Amino acid sequence: MSIDQPLAADCSIAELLACFLARDLNDGEELQVGVALPIPEAAVRLAHLMHGPNMELIFLGARMNVHHLDQIPMPAFGWDNRVVRWTESFSDRGHRFDQVKDWHRRVFFVGGLQVDPYGNTNLIGVGADHKRLKFRGPGSVGTPTLTTHVGRYYIVLNSHTPRLCVPRCDFVSTVGWGQGGADARRKLGLPGGGPKYVVTPLCIMDFTDEEKRMRLKSLHPGVTIEQVIAQTGFELVIPPGIPVTSAPGTDELLVLRTRVDVTGALRRL
Amino acid sequence: MNGARESRLIDEALAVAGLASGMMIAIGEPTPMALVRHLVRRGLRDLTVIGSGLALDVLIAAGCVRKTISYYAGGGVGVPVAPSFRRAAERGEIDVWECEEGILTSGLEAAGKGLPFLPWRGGVGTSLPEVNPDLKVMTDPINGETLIAVPAIRPDVALLHAAQADVYGNVQHHGGPGWIDLFLQRAATRCIVQVERIVSNEAIRANPWATTIGRADAIVRAPWGAHPWYSRGGYVQDSPFLADYVTAATAAADRGERAALERWLNHWCREPVTHADYLERVSLKRLLALHEY
Numbered sequence: 001m002s003i004d005q006p007l008a009a010d011c012s013i014a015e016l017l018a019c020f021l022a023r024d025l026n027d028g029e030e031l032q033v034g035v036a037l038p039i040p041e042a043a044v045r046l047a048h049l050m051h052g053p054n055m056e057l058i059f060l061g062a063r064m065n066v067h068h069l070d071q072i073p074m075p076a077f078g079w080d081n082r083v084v085r086w087t088e089s090f091s092d093r094g095h096r097f098d099q100v101k102d103w104h105r106r107v108f109f110v111g112g113l114q115v116d117p118y119g120n121t122n123l124i125g126v127g128a129d130h131k132r133l134k135f136r137g138p139g140s141v142g143t144p145t146l147t148t149h150v151g152r153y154y155i156v157l158n159s160h161t162p163r164l165c166v167p168r169c170d171f172v173s174t175v176g177w178g179q180g181g182a183d184a185r186r187k188l189g190l191p192g193g194g195p196k197y198v199v200t201p202l203c204i205m206d207f208t209d210e211e212k213r214m215r216l217k218s219l220h221p222g223v224t225i226e227q228v229i230a231q232t233g234f235e236l237v238i239p240p241g242i243p244v245t246s247a248p249g250t251d252e253l254l255v256l257r258t259r260v261d262v263t264g265a266l267r268r269l
Numbered sequence: 270m271n272g273a274r275e276s277r278l279i280d281e282a283l284a285v286a287g288l289a290s291g292m293m294i295a296i297g298e299p300t301p302m303a304l305v306r307h308l309v310r311r312g313l314r315d316l317t318v319i320g321s322g323l324a325l326d327v328l329i330a331a332g333c334v335r336k337t338i339s340y341y342a343g344g345g346v347g348v349p350v351a352p353s354f355r356r357a358a359e360r361g362e363i364d365v366w367e368c369e370e371g372i373l374t375s376g377l378e379a380a381g382k383g384l385p386f387l388p389w390r391g392g393v394g395t396s397l398p399e400v401n402p403d404l405k406v407m408t409d410p411i412n413g414e415t416l417i418a419v420p421a422i423r424p425d426v427a428l429l430h431a432a433q434a435d436v437y438g439n440v441q442h443h444g445g446p447g448w449i450d451l452f453l454q455r456a457a458t459r460c461i462v463q464v465e466r467i468v469s470n471e472a473i474r475a476n477p478w479a480t481t482i483g484r485a486d487a488i489v490r491a492p493w494g495a496h497p498w499y500s501r502g503g504y505v506q507d508s509p510f511l512a513d514y515v516t517a518a519t520a521a522a523d524r525g526e527r528a529a530l531e532r533w534l535n536h537w538c539r540e541p542v543t544h545a546d547y548l549e550r551v552s553l554k555r556l557l558a559l560h561e562y
Contacts, residue, residue: 036346061448084444084501096448097371097391122396124367125358130400136358136365138343138350145371145391173369175394188394189414 011248013201013220014039014266015256019248020204021109021154022047024197025055030106032058032150034141038074038265039156039199040109045072045260050252058106061096062087071259096142103149103192109156110147110195113137114169117214117234118184119176119195119207121155122169130171140173147174152193158269160200162233177212184212203228204245205236213237218245276436281307281489281544284461288313288426291335295453296320297429300498301463303491304428306547308333309538317366319373319424319453323511324498326351329363330518331534336364338422340373348515356522367401374452376422381455388416427457430495431481432502434464439473440482443502454482463491465503491544493556504559510551 021043031044053067064086112121125133176195178184198205204217215237285307315335330353342354357363371391379387398404405418432443454460462485497507517529541547
């Protein structure tokens with residue numbers, strides 16, 4: 001047993017997901033995070049500090065490299081000077097969508113009210129009639145444009161239930177793999193690379209190569225396959241030998257807790 | 270020859286006096302609350318509002334809105350959907366012109382450029398063209414690609430907040446214009462800008478590259494004018510103040526208990542006659558505590 005066991009063992013699921021995402025981000029990438037997504041907010045900061053001195057962080061539209069900072073705390077919100085004081089430029093020179101041709105280098109994160117087996121997501125609302133929704137969502141923000149163009153993106157869900165993981169979204173605000181198939185996005189003329197992983201409080205999922213159908217990739221510690229099946233409202237592809245999602249190392253958790261999430265937001269989610 | 274160059278500096282009540290129920294009004298970011306409060310105070314109705322977040326929600330709560338053109342009506346962490354927006358949309362009391370940031374800015378750019386529409390790719394394959402029939406799926410005549418034709422969006426007026434201006438309508442945002450203000454200004458018929466301070470024309474001419482809007486139709490002096498939201502280069506968001514609003518608006522939306530919300534709207538929006546009256550209610554101590562660093 002090494003000394004890191006107790007620390008790693010008591011990490012929260014949100015911390016686990018932040019560390020998982022951080023490891024999947026590469027130095028040199030542009031990482032864009034929108035509103036109200038604390039796990040990706042933490043993940044991009046952690047990756048930047050751990051292994052990404054040439055990453056560029058884009059919060060809403062403020063582009064910065066803050067690798068030199070001792071701390072990159074989580075923001076209270078958007079665009080006041082506590083965030084933008086480090087800004088080197090406002091992305092696309094202040095006109096946010098004037099340079100989408102270069103977004104293949106960019107990585108993005110989306111949440112959703114619903115997600116279907118092909119990674120299509122919904123921020124519009126739940127219900128049959130758009131004029132009388134049962135639950136009105138916040139709207140699409142910039143996610144349709146971002147997910148159309150970025151090199152890849154991650155779907156980050158705050159819960160994992162049959163109401164959220166549905167066979168078909170009531171409304172689609174971001175197209176993942178459409179009706180399925182590796183050529184689905186090309187046929188629609190969407191240049192970006194599409195969703196890579198879906199991360200939830202229960203597991204990590206990816207998409208099959210041919211059909212682009214959602215597939216279980218790893219289970220978080222203590223979660224069973226039966227639990228995931230019961231909480232997913234569609235048939236998930238389940239290959240043999242599902243591993244446990246690898247736990248954060250001591251070094252990652254130390255940086256996360258002392259240099260990024262200094263108020264413990266990810267332990268309260 | 271005689272006469273002097275005309276000042277465009279007017280007070281907030283006069284600035285809003287020219288607005289009428291039924292208009293399309295665009296709200297910039299940072300939020301021009303000194304002007305927005307007067308929309309509530311005047312009791313305007315049936316507005317089409319281009320806006321986002323809790324500022325949009327306050328106008329809906331006050332009954333000013335018939336239709337929203339909004340890419341985002343959440344309130345940040347902890348408030349996934351703004352309460353008054355959610356309730357009004359679910360009950361069919363407002364029309365939601367479903368869009369997203371790239372579609373909205375394309376429509377505004379079409380208006381500014383005098384075009385009937387501009388094409389946009391973001392949204393292809395989504396439900397947006399189904400739930401918003403004004404968005405037309407089109408085949409591009411050059412390469413045959415599938416795109417969305419976004420019709421021009423032409424606000425009657427844009428209400429904006431910036432750091433400074435001279436009395437002639439030369440506006441300078443702090444550290445640049447943010448992301449949407451100039452789209453709104455280019456598209457709108459009229460543009461009213463409230464500013465933290467009025468500076469001399471000489472100060473503007475010292476750095477004309479910093480001028481973000483050259484001919485605003487009216488300038489309103491409004492120090493702390495974005496409160497309870499932030500103003501870059503000035504102060505940060507007053508989160509407890511906004512939390513009070515969210516609590517009151519949620520009680521009204523979820524349980525039909527409107528008393529606290531009406532008190533909030535009366536106290537903060539309807540009763541203060543001038544911007545200074547509002548700031549006195551907020552109190553100097555509270556405002557000074559919002560200093561940026």
